[in-house]
Amino acid sequence: MSGELQLPSPERGTRRPTLAFDAVVQRVTTHFPDVTHDVDRGELTFHADPQQLVGLLTFCRDDDELACTLLADLAGVHWPAGDHVIERQTSTTGWPEHRVSRDVGVIEVAYVLRSVDRNLVFRIVVATDDTDPQLPSVTGVFETADFHEREVYDFFGVRFAGHPNLNRILMPDDWVGHPHRKDYPLGGVDIDYKNDKFIPSPERRSLREVVE
Amino acid sequence: MSRDTRVDAPDDPDEIFVDGADWEQVIDAVTDETLTVNMGPQHPSTHGVLRLVLELDGEVVRRLNSVIGYLHTGIEKSTEYRTWVQGTTFVTRMDYLSPFFNETAYSLGVERLLGIEAPERAQAVRVILMELNRIASHFVWLATGGMELGSTTVMTYGFRDREHILDLFESQSGVRMNHAYIRPGGLAADVTDDFEERVRALIKLLPERFAHYEELLLRNPIWNDRLRGVGVLNQERAMALGVTGPLARAAGLPWDLRRAQPYCGYEQYDFDVVTEDASDSFARFLVRLEEMRQSLRIVEQALDTLPGGPVMVDDKRIAWPSQQELGPDGIGNSPEYIRHIMGESMESLINHFKIVTQGYPVPAGQVYSAVESPRGELGYAMTSIGTNKPYRVHVRDPSFVNLQAADEMSRGHQVADVIAIVASIDPVMGGVDR
Numbered sequence: 036m037s038g039e040l041q042l043p044s045p046e047r048g049t050r051r052p053t054l055a056f057d058a059v060v061q062r063v064t065t066h067f068p069d070v071t072h073d074v075d076r077g078e079l080t081f082h083a084d085p086q087q088l089v090g091l092l093t094f095c096r097d098d099d100e101l102a103c104t105l106l107a108d109l110a111g112v113h114w115p116a117g118d119h120v121i122e123r124q125t126s127t128t129g130w131p132e133h134r135v136s137r138d139v140g141v142i143e144v145a146y147v148l149r150s151v152d153r154n155l156v157f158r159i160v161v162a163t164d165d166t167d168p169q170l171p172s173v174t175g176v177f178e179t180a181d182f183h184e185r186e187v188y189d190f191f192g193v194r195f196a197g198h199p200n201l202n203r204i205l206m207p208d209d210w211v212g213h214p215h216r217k218d219y220p221l222g223g224v225d226i227d228y229k230n231d232k233f234i235p236s237p238e239r240r241s242l243r244e245v246v247e
Numbered sequence: 248m249s250r251d252t253r254v255d256a257p258d259d260p261d262e263i264f265v266d267g268a269d270w271e272q273v274i275d276a277v278t279d280e281t282l283t284v285n286m287g288p289q290h291p292s293t294h295g296v297l298r299l300v301l302e303l304d305g306e307v308v309r310r311l312n313s314v315i316g317y318l319h320t321g322i323e324k325s326t327e328y329r330t331w332v333q334g335t336t337f338v339t340r341m342d343y344l345s346p347f348f349n350e351t352a353y354s355l356g357v358e359r360l361l362g363i364e365a366p367e368r369a370q371a372v373r374v375i376l377m378e379l380n381r382i383a384s385h386f387v388w389l390a391t392g393g394m395e396l397g398s399t400t401v402m403t404y405g406f407r408d409r410e411h412i413l414d415l416f417e418s419q420s421g422v423r424m425n426h427a428y429i430r431p432g433g434l435a436a437d438v439t440d441d442f443e444e445r446v447r448a449l450i451k452l453l454p455e456r457f458a459h460y461e462e463l464l465l466r467n468p469i470w471n472d473r474l475r476g477v478g479v480l481n482q483e484r485a486m487a488l489g490v491t492g493p494l495a496r497a498a499g500l501p502w503d504l505r506r507a508q509p510y511c512g513y514e515q516y517d518f519d520v521v522t523e524d525a526s527d528s529f530a531r532f533l534v535r536l537e538e539m540r541q542s543l544r545i546v547e548q549a550l551d552t553l554p555g556g557p558v559m560v561d562d563k564r565i566a567w568p569s570q571q572e573l574g575p576d577g578i579g580n581s582p583e584y585i586r587h588i589m590g591e592s593m594e595s596l597i598n599h600f601k602i603v604t605q606g607y608p609v610p611a612g613q614v615y616s617a618v619e620s621p622r623g624e625l626g627y628a629m630t631s632i633g634t635n636k637p638y639r640v641h642v643r644d645p646s647f648v649n650l651q652a653a654d655e656m657s658r659g660h661q662v663a664d665v666i667a668i669v670a671s672i673d674p675v676m677g678g679v680d681r
Contacts, residue, residue, distance in 0.1 A: 077359075204315065
């Protein structure tokens with residue numbers, strides 16, 4: 036989209052009729068054939084390669100058909116390596132068992148894009164290896180990603196290449212570890228009691244030196 | 248005393264004494280310097296534990312850096328270790344001025360994961376409570392914003408009027424704030440018999456109060472001088488910075504999720520999406536003032552058409568088993584239900600225990616559910632792996648995102664205007680830091 040932002044009408048909140056998911060998928064996949072998609076519970080998700088991320092988001096923003104001017108959300112989820120099967124008694128709940136099996140642990144980052152003009156919302160998911168998580172920063176495309184990327188860095192340790200100020204945002208500056216990772220040990224946050232001795236939990240000892 | 252020591256030590260010719268007589272020297276010495284000033288986190292006019300680091304050129308702000316995290320309580324992480332129902336108790340504490348919005352957005356997400364929908368009565372009650380909550384939240388914005396600009400009168404009025412609404416919340420949920428009343432699948436309990444009467448009383452009372460504010464502030468010269476032309480943020484910049492809610496609407500963008508992507512049956516109600524064109528702090532004041540009136544319109548319509556029926560889904564695998572009843576000493580267990588599980592049905596007792604202690608599993612998947620909170624788009628990105636606890640809950644809090652605009656809005660303004668600008672953003676630190 037070039038020039039001015041197109042204004043939605045006051046009556047409906049949108050200016051143009053919304054696009055069906057098929058049309059969105061077609062629009063995206065003609066330009067990015069490698070991108071896969073799924074529709075679950077009425078939500079459209081694209082799965083992309085991190086290398087394509089900046090190009091894909093720029094396309095969604097600038098494309099006249101999609102016109103996704105708002106990056107609504109950006110959040111991470113950690114999926115560690117291993118075979119996790121959650122079995123449910125299908126006879127009582129009727130819900131299928133869920134199997135997550137991964138050779139390599141990943142951190143998935145989901146970018147929720149909104150088109151004010153088209154009244155459209157969909158998600159772009161990219162995954163990065165959890166041992167050395169790195170993704171390109173999208174602050175050049177959407178400035179709002181600044182705080183979001185800092186939050187994902189803070190919680191998951193994903194380093195966003197090209198971010199202007201990649202620091203911790205919610206946790207204290209000297210915090211050790213990234214607390215939303217599933218391998219982050221719980222418990223044993225040391226508090227300086229004056230007349231008491233602090234004993235960290237066994238898992239925690241590997242993270243932080245025990246201070247006398 | 249200190250004066251004497253300074254007079255006695257005239258050895259350093261460059262030393263400057265700021266006592267008025269040598270003021271010319273002082274300003275000569277600092278002409279080409281920027282000064283970095285820390286404001287907060289403990290400061291009455293920074294709207295909670297918000298810390299601002301300002302780069303000043305004289306009195307003019309060159310750069311503003313918001314430092315947040317002082318109220319971080321790890322709510323997102325905590326929800327991963329509680330059942331889906333217990334999650335409502337946590338999320339309601341994030342943006343503590345709009346608890347019903349947090350609960351609704353969370354519940355809508357869980358409901359979408361489960362593939363269920365709350366009964367119509369529950370949806371309508373949610374709408375009534377949310378809209379009243381929006382008014383209460385805007386009252387606090389007016390109160391704190393007014394106080395930050397030096398008007399303690401507005402502060403007392405705002406908190407006084409908010410209390411009427413909180414009284415209603417207390418009568419329905421038992422608590423003034425942090426209700427955990429809206430649950431996945433519906434509501435914790437049905438509204439009380441005097442609910443309609445109480446809401447009608449509010450519908451009668453509040454318009455008078457809105458008129459009061461208008462009378463007090465609309466043509467108030469101080470209010471106008473402090474807000475007009477301050478903190479301008481146009482539409483394009485608002486979109487780029489992810490700014491939603493009254494800030495975007497004050498820039499002329501009629502974007503409201505209640506209208507664009509209705510939830511809880513908002514499509515049935517007739518209301519206007521309020522917009523202004525000035526894009527400044529005063530426009531935000533006007534938008535919020537009018538929004539309160541529109542909210543009351545919605546409340547009235549929802550109350551007129553309030554359907555009967557249950558307030559919780561019928562599915563015994565999901566619905567909270569305990570039945571509440573209003574007794575003489577407040578809400579308590581229903582004697583009939585206690586008789587049923589203790590005397591009649593062993594299976595009901597087992598089900599009760601399983602649901603209460605273990606919760607229910609939620610099918611695997613990922614959803615993003617968003618509602619229009621008083622501050623903008625409040626989104627919950629939730630992931631389930633099919634267990635009785637969330638795998639990950641991420642909250643897109645509008646205060647967190649909108650705060651990013653403070654830098655751009657403040658540049659070129661004076662320090663005193665920063666206060667007005669932060670007040671016009673209306674960030675709630677409980678939501679920012681989560």
